[in-house]
Amino acid sequence: MASDKPVKNASGKYDNVDFRKATGYQYPPIKCAYNRRDVLLFANAIGVQKDELHFLYELHPKFAAFPTFPVNLAFKRTDQDVYDFIARNVTADVPGVPPFDAQRSVDGERGIEILRALPASSEGMDLEIRNKVIGVYDKGGAMILESEGELVDAKTNIAYVKLSSSSFGIGQGGYGGPRGPSKPSITIPKRTPDAVHTFKTTPEQALLYRLCGDYNPLHADEEFGKRAGFKGSILQGLGTWNIAAHGILKELGDSDPARFKSYGARFKSVVYPGDELETRMWVVRSEEGHDHVVFETIVKGDGRVALANGYATLKQKGSKL
Template sequence: MAVNPSDIPVQNSSGRYDNVDFKKATGFEYPPIKCSYNRRDVLIFANAIGIPSEELHFMYELDPHFSVFPTFASNLAFKQTDHDVFDFIQRTTTTPVPGVPPADPQRSVDGERGIEIVRPLPTSSEGLDLEIRGKVLGVYDRGGNMILEAEQSLLDVKTNTVYTKMSSTAFCVGQGGYGGPRGQSKPVIKVPETKPDAVHLYNTLPEQAALYRLCGDYNPLHADGEFGKRAGFKGKILQGLCTWNIAAHGILQKLGGSDPSRFKSFTARFKSVVYPGDILETRMWKTSTHTDLEHINFETIVKGDGRVALSNGYAILRRPGGHSSKI
């Protein structure tokens, strides 16, 4: 969708923007993003989120049940069609949204991410013409911060086959204050006070952020300690999506038998920063079972100081015996 030049905010001498109207952003469709991947990308992702060697169907391309881990698509909007490193900052600041000032990537973080698996991805995109099509659901103004909600679909344009539907919330610190709509607060998903049904522990490596960068998230914040300090952290930090994907794997491993065909949907809110080397503890509670679906609430904490890394965690697994996604 082309943006009318008159709808693009203009920065004034104070550093703020004129012509801001967050309501104009609702329904804006981003230009389609072409993306592709190979089996090596699938293996790198599995390694980067800590899948152990015993889960051979995610870790070995000659395994008869070799599969893509279900949340693999979460990084394709970054990676696109590249097989080399790229300028992450430039890539994430190129698309103007009507009525919305350009987000400052050094003061913008993921607020929440969700994914629904419509159809399992094959182990490479060979023969497919994959696009991510995204749309703005709304832009909100809360406490001087700007919040942008969007949805994305990954599909093969040759056949119009949709593989995943994704949702995202970007939290742009100090970039609001323009009197825009506040939007509706999402329901808080509270975890039960009972003992978890399962717990997944993962000790992140000091090199975890560097490894996960190879999936396409080349933000300097995850490689350069001085860059991280300038952003207000102790040093380089772990990608929020790395923590998110580690938790997704933990849920499938502990409650889904590591069977990718059982993974239906997963969402969580980013609550606190994680540093490479932190131990992540994902606690899971089965809240209900409806016919062929299992509903799970979860949270991920940093073991030691107990800070919550992921909150509002909610996942749905298919019960055993459903259709297979083995490729």
């Protein structure tokens, strides 16, 4: 029986590559755990402010995890200490696909759908992320892997969130695989935004956010960042993504976690610690008790777009749905 495992040849490329074999592959479940301190740290790392004390104080009567908190659990897993990010993030043996080079791979898009409120800690739960491959695509220069999964309590089989992602393996394509579907771009309205949220990151922002589980040296080590082709260390893409999520919930959802239903964006440009982020948001339609929002996040100063194709769904205030 022929192996599905690609093998590196003398040229540095791989033989036995067939991206089509990857579709539907189920990853081994990733066990996750977190405590209230993790929840508090995350809220601090994404710029939650003191007037939103229910995210920042464990004795607040409405203490809650910020809704996008689960996106880092696949990194953090069950650890309370730092770990070797590069070693951990070598792709599992996906059939027909060369292993992703973690040092030359970046997030493409991320999305989350909230199915039910996440408890303020995972005590008493057996949480795991069950992920599967939607498709692997060959853009010539890059290999793109799309996956989706759920955060599930294995004790009850209750799912709390759905997660989606696409990863870019830079310089890791060129195998003649399927190019994949072309995705429509979200159109930004040609009118004044309904709300704007600005957040000035600090030079230490990435060093704080990495404590939430993303210990990639790219976000701490200036020389590592330069070797990767940047000016130095960079802010985590998910750091920017979560800062924008906070801005949307604060400006359009009264900072009420129960109103946050879905959210996602495409990573467009690098952000450096110290940059000021401006998230511009538009409510494009309201139906069945929900507001549908599109947004973009730019870096103030040079105007480069950090997050594109941004969308969110918020339950309307007072809606029973």
